[in-house]
Amino acid sequence: MTETGAPLLEARDVTKSFAGTKALAGADLTLAVGEVHGLLGANGAGKSTLSRVISGHVRRDGGSVLYAGVSLDLKSPREALNSGIAMVMQETSLARDLSVTENIFLPALGRPGRLSHKLMRRRAEQILTELGQDQSLPLGAEVRELSAAQRQLVEIAKALALNANLIIFDEPTASLSPGEVERLFDVITRLKASGCAVAFVSHRLEEVFAITDRLTVLREGRTVAGSVETRSLNQTELIRLMVGRDIGAIYSTHRATPPSRGTPILSVRDLKSPPLVRDVSFDLHAGEILGLGGLVGAGRSETLEAIFGLRQRTGGLVQLEGKRFSPRAPSEAIRAGIGFVAEDRRRQSIVPDLSVKENLLLGYLGAHRGFALGYGRMEQKIAALAARLDLPAHRIAGESLLNFSGGMQQKIIIARWLLLEPKVMLLDEPTKGVDIGTRSSIYAILREIAAAGTAIVVVSSEFEELIGLTDRVIVISDGQSIANVASAHLDEEKLTLLAAPRSSMERNQRLLSKLAKDYDGAAFWAILDESRMFCLNAVAANSLADPNFTAGATPRFEETRIGAALSSRSREFIVDPSSGLKSLVVDVKSHRGHELGTVGLVLDPSSHPPEAMAVRDAIVEQFRAMV
Amino acid sequence: MTIFARSGSSSEPRGASARFKLVFAHLEVRMLGLALVLAIVLSLLSPYFLKTGNLLNLLDQSVVVGIVAIGMTFVILTGGIDLSVGSVAGLTGVILGLALQHFNIPISVALAIASGAAIGLFSGALIAYFNLAAFVITLGVMAIGRSLAYIFSGQTSITNIPPELNNLVYTTVFGIQSNVLTLLVLYALAWAYLGYTKGGRTIYAVGSNKEAARTAGLNVLFYSILPYVVSGALSAVAATLTSAQILSIDPLAGSGLELDAIAAVVIGGASLYGGRGTIIGTLIGVFIMVMIRNGLNLLGVSPFWQGSAIGGIIIAAVLAERLLSPKSRQ
Numbered sequence: 001m002t003e004t005g006a007p008l009l010e011a012r013d014v015t016k017s018f019a020g021t022k023a024l025a026g027a028d029l030t031l032a033v034g035e036v037h038g039l040l041g042a043n044g045a046g047k048s049t050l051s052r053v054i055s056g057h058v059r060r061d062g063g064s065v066l067y068a069g070v071s072l073d074l075k076s077p078r079e080a081l082n083s084g085i086a087m088v089m090q091e092t093s094l095a096r097d098l099s100v101t102e103n104i105f106l107p108a109l110g111r112p113g114r115l116s117h118k119l120m121r122r123r124a125e126q127i128l129t130e131l132g133q134d135q136s137l138p139l140g141a142e143v144r145e146l147s148a149a150q151r152q153l154v155e156i157a158k159a160l161a162l163n164a165n166l167i168i169f170d171e172p173t174a175s176l177s178p179g180e181v182e183r184l185f186d187v188i189t190r191l192k193a194s195g196c197a198v199a200f201v202s203h204r205l206e207e208v209f210a211i212t213d214r215l216t217v218l219r220e221g222r223t224v225a226g227s228v229e230t231r232s233l234n235q236t237e238l239i240r241l242m243v244g245r246d247i248g249a250i251y252s253t254h255r256a257t258p259p260s261r262g263t264p265i266l267s268v269r270d271l272k273s274p275p276l277v278r279d280v281s282f283d284l285h286a287g288e289i290l291g292l293g294g295l296v297g298a299g300r301s302e303t304l305e306a307i308f309g310l311r312q313r314t315g316g317l318v319q320l321e322g323k324r325f326s327p328r329a330p331s332e333a334i335r336a337g338i339g340f341v342a343e344d345r346r347r348q349s350i351v352p353d354l355s356v357k358e359n360l361l362l363g364y365l366g367a368h369r370g371f372a373l374g375y376g377r378m379e380q381k382i383a384a385l386a387a388r389l390d391l392p393a394h395r396i397a398g399e400s401l402l403n404f405s406g407g408m409q410q411k412i413i414i415a416r417w418l419l420l421e422p423k424v425m426l427l428d429e430p431t432k433g434v435d436i437g438t439r440s441s442i443y444a445i446l447r448e449i450a451a452a453g454t455a456i457v458v459v460s461s462e463f464e465e466l467i468g469l470t471d472r473v474i475v476i477s478d479g480q481s482i483a484n485v486a487s488a489h490l491d492e493e494k495l496t497l498l499a500a501p502r503s504s505m506e507r508n509q510r511l512l513s514k515l516a517k518d519y520d521g522a523a524f525w526a527i528l529d530e531s532r533m534f535c536l537n538a539v540a541a542n543s544l545a546d547p548n549f550t551a552g553a554t555p556r557f558e559e560t561r562i563g564a565a566l567s568s569r570s571r572e573f574i575v576d577p578s579s580g581l582k583s584l585v586v587d588v589k590s591h592r593g594h595e596l597g598t599v600g601l602v603l604d605p606s607s608h609p610p611e612a613m614a615v616r617d618a619i620v621e622q623f624r625a626m627v
Numbered sequence: 628m629t630i631f632a633r634s635g636s637s638s639e640p641r642g643a644s645a646r647f648k649l650v651f652a653h654l655e656v657r658m659l660g661l662a663l664v665l666a667i668v669l670s671l672l673s674p675y676f677l678k679t680g681n682l683l684n685l686l687d688q689s690v691v692v693g694i695v696a697i698g699m700t701f702v703i704l705t706g707g708i709d710l711s712v713g714s715v716a717g718l719t720g721v722i723l724g725l726a727l728q729h730f731n732i733p734i735s736v737a738l739a740i741a742s743g744a745a746i747g748l749f750s751g752a753l754i755a756y757f758n759l760a761a762f763v764i765t766l767g768v769m770a771i772g773r774s775l776a777y778i779f780s781g782q783t784s785i786t787n788i789p790p791e792l793n794n795l796v797y798t799t800v801f802g803i804q805s806n807v808l809t810l811l812v813l814y815a816l817a818w819a820y821l822g823y824t825k826g827g828r829t830i831y832a833v834g835s836n837k838e839a840a841r842t843a844g845l846n847v848l849f850y851s852i853l854p855y856v857v858s859g860a861l862s863a864v865a866a867t868l869t870s871a872q873i874l875s876i877d878p879l880a881g882s883g884l885e886l887d888a889i890a891a892v893v894i895g896g897a898s899l900y901g902g903r904g905t906i907i908g909t910l911i912g913v914f915i916m917v918m919i920r921n922g923l924n925l926l927g928v929s930p931f932w933q934g935s936a937i938g939g940i941i942i943a944a945v946l947a948e949r950l951l952s953p954k955s956r957q
Contacts, residue, residue, distance in 0.1 A: 310842065331844035340842060348842050353835035353902035354828075362832065366844025371824055416843070 004034035008166055008197045009054065009072075009085075014063035015221075016049055021405045023049040025221035026063070031166060031197040036188055038212035038230065039168075039201045042242050044406060044435040045218040047201045051168045054199075055087035056080030067166075081107050086164035088156050088172050096144040100124070103143055104157045127157045130190070132183040148175040148297020149501060156184065160191075167191065168199040173207060174461055175296035177500040179507075182590050185211050203462050205235055206493060210594065217241045220435060243436055261285060265321055265455045266307075266424050272315035273306035278479030280316075284424065289446060289456045291470035291487065293463065294499045299479035300459040301343050304426045308340045309333045320424070334367045339417030343428035343459070345406070349413045356398040356412060357382070363416045381419060389415055389445060407438025414445065425449065428459045443469055463492045475499055475552065483552035485534070494527050494534050497597060498552070508537055511622055512599075516541035519610065521603040524549070528585070528598050532556050533566055536597060544604035545581060562602055571616065573609040580605030586616045588623040599623060658896055658911045661944070665915060669922040676925060683804075685914070685921055690806045691716075692887045693913040694865045696895075697817045698747075698858030699888040700909045704821070705834040705854050706901025707754060707761035711746070712862045712888055714772030716881030719743045719863035721776045724785035724876040732792055740863040746772065747859025751852035769885070776878040785876040795871040806868050813861070818906045826850060835902025890937065891916050894944040915940070 009031040016024040024046045031037050041047045052058045054065065056074030065072045067083060074080050080087075086107075094103045101117075101124045108115060121139060128134045133153055143151060152175050159167050169188070173181045188198055188211060202208055208215065209230060217225040217238070225241050233241075264283035271280040276299035284290050292300040305311040307318060309327030318325045320336055327333040330340070342348035351359055358365075360382065361375060368374060386396055389411055401409055410430065417425060427446070431439045446469065450456050460466040466473060467487050475483040475498045483498050508525060515523040522540035524547065526533045535553045540546040548561045557566040565574035565583040573582045583602040589595055599619050603609055670677045695712050702709045719739045726735035750768050754761045798805040821827035829850045832840040841847045862881070870876045895912030897904025919940060923933050 329844070329846070330842060331846065334844040342842050347836075348838050351832045351835045351839050351902070354832060358828065358832075362839070362843040362845075365825060365828060365832070368825055371826070373823055373825055373828065 004032075004195065006033050007031070007066075008033050008068060010064075010066040011050070011054065012064045012066075014050060014053055014065065015061045016046075016053060016058060017061055022221050024053070024060070024063075026223070027218055027221060028223040028226050029054075029199075029216050030227050031199055032214075033197055034192055034195050035213045036192050036198045036200055036211055037227070038208045038215035039199050039218070040208060040215055040238070040242055041218035042436045042439070044220075044433055044439075045242070046221040047218055048170055049221075050218065051087060051170050051199065051201060054080075054166075055085055055168055057087070078107075078110055081162060081164070084162075084165035085168075086159040086162045086166070087168040087170060088159045089170055094143045094151060094154060094158075097142060099140050099142055100137060100146075100154055100157075101139045103154050104161050106158060107162055123161060124157065127160050128153075130160070130183075130187055131157060132180070133157075147501075149177065149180060149295070151297075152176060153180065156187075160187070164196070166197045166199070168201070170201045171203065172200075173202060173204060175298075177295070178497060178590075178594075178596065179500075181207065182592055182594060185592060203464070204492065204496070205238060205464075206496075208238075209235070210592070219244055263322055264319075266325075266457075267319040267322075268303075268307065268316070269318070270316040271303065271306055271313065271318065273302060273311050273313045276302040276479050277306055277311075280474075280476060280479070280481045282474045282481055282484065284455045284457060286423070286453050286455050287450050288472065289450050289458060289470045291466040291473040292457060292459045292476055293466050293473045293495050294476035295501065296461055298476045298499065298501065300476050301428050302479075303476065304340065304428055304457065304459060307333070308338060308426060310340075331366050334363060334420065334422075337420075337423035339363065339420060339422035339425045341410075341413055341417065341425070341427040341430055343432065345409055345413060345433070349416075350401050350409065352400060352402050356401050356404075357396055359401050360396060360412055360416050360419065363420055367420055378419065385415055385419055389418070390441065391415065405435060405438070406433035407435045407442075410434050410442065411438060411445075414442065418445075418449065422454060425454055425456045427456065429461065430458060431460070431462075431465065463495045467491065467495065477501055481552075483534070483554060485554045489529075489532055489554065494529075497527055497536055498534060500536070505537055509539065512537060512539040513541070515539075515599075515601055515619065516545075519601060519603060519615070520607065521545040521601060522547055523602070524600045525588075526598055526600065528566060528569070531567075533560065534597075540602075542604055544606075545602045547581060547583070547600075547602045562600070565600070572612045573603070575605075582607065582609050584609070584612055584615060586619045588620060591624050596623065655896070655905055655907045655911065657947075658894070658908055658915070658944075661947075662911050662915050662918070665918055665922075669918060669925070673922065673925040676922065681921070681925075685917055686807045686810075687804065688921065689913050689917045690810045691865045691869055692884065692891060692916065693810050693910065694813055694861050694868070695858075695884055695888040696891040696909050696913050697813055697906065698854070698861035699885075699892050700817070700895075700897060700904060700906055701821075701830060701854035701857045702761070703834075703889075703892050703897050703899060704830050704901060704904055705851055706837075706899075707851075707854065708765065708889065708899070709747075709750070709855060709858045710762065710765040710885050711750060711768040711772055712858060713881040713884035713886075714769045714776065715743055715746050715859055715862040716866040716869070716884055717776040717878055718746070718772040718779070720866035720870050720876045720880050721780045721785065721878055723863075723867055723870055724788060725779060727788055727792070732789065736795075736867050739867055740860050743863025743866075744856050744860040747855040747857065747862075748852065750859070751855030754855065755848055755851035773878075780876070780878040782878065784878075786874070788870065788874050788876065790874060792871045793874060796868060806872070809864070809868065813864075814906060814910055821906055826853065830854060831902055833901075887916060890941050894941060896944075912944075915944075 007030050011029040014024050014027045027046055027050050029050060039047050053060045056077045056079055095106060101120055104124045105120050124139055125134060128137055131153055137150055137153060143154060156172055172184060191198055200212055212230045214227045215230050216223055216227055265286045266284040269281050271277055280303050292303060294300050302311060306313050309330045309332055325336065351362060361378060364378060386393060391411060401412060430442055446456055458470060467490050470487045473485050473487055473490055474481050477499055478501045512523040512525060516539045520542045522545040524538035525536045532554060535549050535551055537551045538549060549555055557563040560566065561579040562576050562581050562583045564576045565585055568574055569585060573584045575582050581602050583600055585598050585600045587598050601615060675681055699709060699712065719742055722742050723735055723739035726738045746768060750764050753759055753764050796806040800808050829845045832845055833847050833850050837847055866881060869880055891912035892909050894915055895908030919936060920933060923936055
């Protein structure tokens with residue numbers, strides 16, 4: 001192994017086009033031995049394409065790649081594996097019918113020779129122990145039975161099993177809980193220490209700052225900053241590098257006047273649609289942009305599909321304009337005034353063999369009753385809409401949508417629904433694979449139709465986008481809506497902690513229960529900002545000590561029964577002047593020093609509080625060990 | 628914005644060669660070109676080929692496979708396949724023959740067509756509702772259909788058929804023989820349906836991307852079944868015209884019809900993956916098939932060589948289509 005800091009991989013001026021669209025237009029990347037290198041860029045900047053070029057999944061059109069000093073021209077992922085390059089894919093590439101062990105060793109199946117199942121099992125156990133999943137991930141289970149987070153972990157284990165010299169992690173944390181992320185970071189730190197070069201692709205800036213040594217920023221297929229020391233940048237500078245301008249220009253500030261209340265246009269209560277949607281409730285008002293936040297696999301897309309009639313519901317009540325609404329098919333939802341931009345454009349939206357104009361008219365065709373087409377009647381509407389959305393006429397007259405850039409495709413798909421003037425628009429990852437220029441125009445379109453009275457629901461895994469675009473966010477975790485927060489009060493960190501899967505809360509729940517029981521009071525875990533708390537979990541053993549908030553609640557300090565303690569953040573027990581409750585709040589951190597919010601212990605007014613110092617140390621210690 | 632400027636110019640071809648390319652981007656134009664080349668070659672090889680009598684003969688020979696190919700086009704457009712058309716034609720022919728023993732001609736013909744549609748409904752429902760492979764289901768129906776045709780007919784030809792049935796074929800309207808007129812009318816209807824109705828466009832959308840069609844609110848289930856119903860019904864129409872022409876019904880009738888129909892559709896440029904193909908293309912495909920058969924007969928080529936010739940043309944047609952079609956569609 002070469003010494004730490006020596007370049008292992010040097011990509012120079014790499015270019016790649018897909019169907020006429022340039023995904024990479026001169027990207028450079030240098031990965032050194034023993035470093036964790038962040039690869040950043042806005043959606044559509046070319047991070048994934050560059051990763052896939054290096055890992056042999058796509059062949060570059062131009063440029064050069066040197067690997068350990070030798071020119072690398074991979075024809076397949078197999079060749080990449082043979083040269084010690086592995087990649088953790090963003091969209092999981094697992095074989096659903098095979099077991100966890102078989103999937104972890106899937107690349108080995110392609111090699112000649114006999115496989116020892118015993119050895120495979122032992123090695124798999126070892127890897128999962130490193131990831132902290134030896135208890136929770138059954139080796140014999142079929143991958144189809146696993147949750148999104150577990151699949152992601154299998155994907156990671158698969159890359160680790162290869163003992164590669166270079167591992168690319170493409171958004172490995174999209175569906176992981178904070179605890180799982182911590183374990184992954186431990187593993188990455190170990191890989192780095194053992195001389196591996198690690199490329200880390202992520203949208204989550206706080207993760208990038210936590211784990212990477214240096215970064216490369218891509219914008220519109222070009223490297224705009226190569227191998228910058230992570231420490232030398234702050235978040236604002238990094239965002240400016242990624243988008244080429246201040247973020248304020250993209251997410252214009254929240255509207256001063258929130259949309260008027262009154263009866264919600266769409267009201268969802270206890271919606272169930274197994275396996276992923278378990279209990280979702282929210283209200284949506286006319287003119288409002290509502291976000292569904294959560295991790296990948298939490299059931300956000302499925303919630304939209306269940307509302308739209310694409311997915312069977314097993315329970316709950318949905319009301320549209322006060323009337324019971326349970327469409328059996330999308331056509332009913334469309335006729336009732338709902339539009340749905342699905343997540344996977346290629347699979348769920350684009351009809352490749354129809355012309356661009358017919359694609360634009362597809363929603364109309366679905367809503368249309370009657371034998372004839374009546375396309376003619378729509379001409380004027382199309383022209384008006386095209387002018388509004390800045391869609392040039394020659395593009396609408398185009399032969400195939402597949403020749404368009406992702407952004408242009410998405411504009412056409414959004415226009416497909418706007419043509420029907422919907423009352424409610426549901427959008428699932430509306431800017432996935434959309435270039436930065438078109439993104440801001442999509443935001444502008446959504447704001448404009450919201451201002452005109454359309455109610456909008458947006459699902460986005462980019463928390464920054466979600467917070468910047470929406471008025472309010474419903475946090476969904478493990479198929480349950482657990483919080484309803486005004487976007488103005490949120491930031492990425494709070495949303496990440498709120499969105500953590502309930503299942504990963506088990507240990508935390510045990511810890512809080514024990515705390516509450518030991519001191520015969522109540523315990524909670526929350527994030528506190530200047531004037532507001534975001535409760536992540538709460539357990540009461542003694543009803544007299546109940547502070548009166550539950551998981552997902554986001555009250556202002558004075559709205560709780562322990563306001564005095566929350567605002568003072570004292571190191572001692574504080575007696576609340578109005579409720580008499582005695583409470584202690586303790587900031588907690590992970591063993592990596594990651595801030596994990598605040599734990600509180602609340603005792604009933606008649607109790608004698610124990611020594612604050614001892615309790616605090618015990619809580620800090622137990623929390624550190626937990627994740 | 629840069630995105631708009633970049634690709635604006637590329638979609639507007641200029642100059643004569645570009646215009647030529649644009650015209651040839653249309654599949655029907657390419658196929659029509661192939662048909663014309665074939666016609667010229669055959670007329671050079673055989674002076675008899677272009678005689679009116681032979682041309683009328685060509686049309687006459689196109690009727691049965693042409694009608695079945697309409698249904699096959701519908702099915703293939705949705706990404707399916709119907710292997711049962713030949714045996715459905717055989718079975719519905721026998722049903723027609725048996726019905727004629729008891730009922731008048733219109734009722735008997737209606738019964739035959741209705742039973743063809745019912746068989747199509749059966750296959751289509753199994754395929755679309757249970758998401759089963761069209762190839763397997765229609766293969767099964769193909770075997771069942773032929774077997775029932777033998778059983779119902781008592782393993783012999785039905786020959787006591789009212790000679791008036793003949794009128795379905797030999798009546799002349801506007802100077803055109805009625806079976807040829809039926810073919811042309813059915814093609815006109817199918818063309819209008821596929822191009823200009825909600826159902827027709829839905830069939831294309833379902834074949835091109837079922838998931839997207841469902842998300843857009845189209846009735847995927849109904850329009851996945853309908854093509855099989857059309858195919859079954861049209862197989863019965865073809866069987867009726869065959870029976871009317873020869874006034875004898877053989878349980879073996881229609882054997883191999885499925886292959887000719889599929890070949891015509893594929894030569895006509897339809898994609899077996901669905902979503903791509905036109906009814907005009909299919910008609911040209913039918914003519915190409917019939918012309919080759921006819922030409923080979925005129926040239927006195929052994930019937931045993933004809934299979935090789937037709938097979939070769941099919942392979943050449945799909946290969947040419949793949950090589951010539953615009954890249955983005957591949």
